[in-house]
Amino acid sequence: MGEGPVEITPEVTADLLSQSLALRQELRDLYRLLPETRCRRRSLCCSLLPEMTLCEALTAVGQLAAMAPVVRMEVTIGFIRYFLMNSVELSSCPFLHGKDCRIYEERFFGCRAYGLWSRARYESEAARSRQAKEVSRRQWEQLRVPLSRQVVEFHLPYCTHVEVMGGVEVNDGLILEARDRLEALSRRLGFWHEVFRANYFADLSFLLASSAFGLHQAVASKFYLVRDLVKTGGRGRLARLMEEAPDVCAGLL
Numbered sequence: 551m552g553e554g555p556v557e558i559t560p561e562v563t564a565d566l567l568s569q570s571l572a573l574r575q576e577l578r579d580l581y582r583l584l585p586e587t588r589c590r591r592r593s594l595c596c597s598l599l600p601e602m603t604l605c606e607a608l609t610a611v612g613q614l615a616a617m618a619p620v621v622r623m624e625v626t627i628g629f630i631r632y633f634l635m636n637s638v639e640l641s642s643c644p645f646l647h648g649k650d651c652r653i654y655e656e657r658f659f660g661c662r663a664y665g666l667w668s669r670a671r672y673e674s675e676a677a678r679s680r681q682a683k684e685v686s687r688r689q690w691e692q693l694r695v696p697l698s699r700q701v702v703e704f705h706l707p708y709c710t711h712v713e714v715m716g717g718v719e720v721n722d723g724l725i726l727e728a729r730d731r732l733e734a735l736s737r738r739l740g741f742w743h744e745v746f747r748a749n750y751f752a753d754l755s756f757l758l759a760s761s762a763f764g765l766h767q768a769v770a771s772k773f774y775l776v777r778d779l780v781k782t783g784g785r786g787r788l789a790r791l792m793e794e795a796p797d798v799c800a801g802l803l
């Protein structure tokens with residue numbers, strides 16, 4: 551496979567999609583461990599793309615592949631832009647369309663669990679995520695690219711607006727059990743499950759940007775783009791990359 555981090559190429563993604571049909575069906579069953587919910591402010595929690603397992607990422611890629619070409623390209627470009635820019639600007643999950651989710655029935659575990667955790671558990675998860683962002687901010691600083699604290703320190707507030715349907719009791723134990731089972735399910739994808747977690751930081755936007763430009767080029771483009779933006783405000787590189795972005799999910803099904 552050559553030097554450098556192992557890459558989930560579009561060919562690998564296509565193979566994983568065809569291998570994971572049964573797993574993706576099991577994923578839908580596991581999602582049902584969490585109760586149906588209703589909320590009053592449906593889109594604020596979509597200000598960030600949640601972390602996910604590889605099995606969930608493949609489900610989303612399958613959804614993308616099945617979209618009409620114009621919509622698929624719009625969403626794909628949204629993901630690539632999200633990856634390139636999320637260190638310097640706050641932008642919503644690329645599946646958000648107005649106040650609706652384009653993949654609501656297949657949305658990720660992170661979306662389903664938000665608003666169900668206890669406040670204490672939610673705050674401890676948020677603290678872990680803040681620590682990871684702080685590590686990333688320091689790495690950028692070492693590269694002489696200071697990031698805005700407003701972006702780095704942004705986190706979703708604890709949500710009290712989710713209503714559980716059908717009077718079902720939810721507690722952290724139930725959510726954690728569902729999360730563990732989701733993780734175990736995705737681990738059945740073997741080696742690639744860990745590659746997605748370790749090399750792509752469980753980030754679908756990274757996977758799609760890497761599919762479009764190659765992993766090394768996606769990371770290098772992000773660095774130069776963020777550096778240009780922070781130092782000069784220049785956005786020319788972003789416009790060129792958006793024009794060059796291929797329809798990476800076309801023909802994957």
Ligand code: SF4
Nearest residue numbers: 596643645646651661
């Ligand atoms: S997948 Fe849907 S519900 Fe989840 S963050 Fe994105 S837009 Fe929101």
